[in-house]
Amino acid sequence: MLTAIVPLDLKRRPKDLIEKAKKLAEKAAENNIKIVFGYNNRNTSHDINFLKSMGKYLNVKIRQTQNFGPSINTSQLRNLAFEGVDSEFIILLDVDIYPDFPLFIECQKEVYQEKKPFIILPCLYLTKHGTKLLTNRTLDKDQIKDKFFSFSRKEFLHLASPSSIVIFRKDDYSRIGGFNESFSGHGYEDFDFLIRLGSAYKLIKKPNDFLLDIPYRSPLFAVGFRKSLGKLCIDSLVKKRLAFHLYHEKDSDEFYYKSRKNNYVIFSDIHMKEIDTKIETEETLVEQFISHCNLIGSTYQLYSIFFDNKPGHIDRVDTLKRRLKFIFNI
Template sequence: MTGEPITLENLASLTAIVPLDLQFRAKDIVAKAKAMAVAAEKHSLNIIFSHNDRGTRFDSELKKHFSAQKHSTLVSGKFYEDAVNSALLRNIAFSKVTTDYLVLLDVDLWLDTDLLKKYFAPVKFGLKAFTILPCLYLSQSGSKALISGKKTAQTLCEDYFSFSRKEFLHLANPSSVIIMLCEDYKSLTGFNTDFIGHGYEDFDFMIRLASKHAQIKTSPDFFDHTTARSPLFAQGFRRELGRLCLSPLIEKDFFLHIFHKKTPESENYYSLRKRNYMLFCKLHQSMTCGSTPKDQTLITEFVETCISLGKSINDYSIYFENKPGHIDRYDTFKRRLKFLMQ
């Protein structure tokens, strides 16, 4: 998205789908779902929440809130009992979509309708098959500033590029925020519900979507799952998918992720994540063909893109900062002290 952007007056032909499961941090998720619904009503955005009802008082509270909403719909049922299955919940939500386009969102996101309008426009007008947006994760301090109105999304963006630390955790590139045609979702048969628990169902979906439109490259290091703080130091499949987000990175456009306490990481959590990774590798083993790129990161391509667009690399210095996120990622003295005492 460079040059003069195409704009939309409304989002009437777009539906957002959001999975909800209150197995963990129920109070936090209910509050965020309510806030997202309020924002959707305000901006007339169709949004479908798919809710796995575990029969708790929080589940009841959630269902009661959505009994009288115009643009927000709650699809609720006892769809499964054990580990969270976000893939299944997304597919259930999609079955209720009646518009031609959709956007995949998570309940922890700050609903930015201006950003949706900007990146929905080229998809709606046939200039792009789909758009994947980066996501900037806020710390507790940054989240409080945004929710209270002390800072706006634009102000926080400016703080990020000024190397402020206390408001931010990391930048996810890519994220699972995807604007696309409903017809593509159907042709891909949606998300793979064999991915259970946390991890890789979104990467699996993005790879299938990008492959459908011949927009992803193969490489021998494709299954490298090394993570990096900087979006430009991504490797493996994160590099190949991250390449699809270079335009919003250059435009400095991100969705903001509201802070939440870390979900308990049980032995089952780790075993399911490992299982999901193995399934991911099995499903996409054909992506490891070809030759290893000369630059196994996105740095060269990002710099070349900036030069071709007449952009100054100095405006994006924060993207090149790849110091491991240790003490500076803790936004209060108490959390820093707790980290140092471990």
């Protein structure tokens, strides 16, 4: 049995999150999947609405806490949700993830068969237009994916590889100590968790450049810790196993997003102690990706989109507000 643990705090965009939570619960029930929400109840009318709406789903548990401060501690909420898990396998999800449970179950079966200790799914972030096509069933998930591999731009913002969507054994969550609750707000708590999970299976090395914090549009151009984690996603990329992140408005000035700088300091302080100067920097992910394609008898030319590192440009921006911000660099 597979259980999704999902953090939820309705401080931001409550109506959107409630609707997505209901859809996630509904699709999980259809696929015999349990959900445990780690939930921060702020005692608002939205919280009352959410709790009432979840009452009809027998596959849903809600583990609650109360924090009325400005911060959202996703790590705390995930750890809270974990306490309600009674299945052998877990998937980390957010309510913004498209509920592709057949894909998640397929991955869980591979972990069960011990083909892999865990599976991290790369995640395609959809634009408002792409989200509408998928959720309105104008296009199915395979058709949306085909558009991505055909270099269509208006449906997609970027590809996150790695992402925080990971399928693994419940025992491993406990073994590595769960999420570090020192992280608060947005960013780096998922990288920290994945690094510790990979390290538990001796799949992560920490060379001199490990703490480089440079994002690239191409998943194969990654450096530093993103490269170390990206190596663990190569098989998923080659198999075109991609999750989808549904669009929502984002205000980078929000307190939630401003916490990234402080979270990186926490992240670097933790992992700086484990840098091994004797480890030579590994070959690039481009080289590793091509080697993996050769190993399974595929050709890297089928995945040209993964090599696309063109900076953001106007045809990726699908709303007037975002276009204006892009044009005026604000």
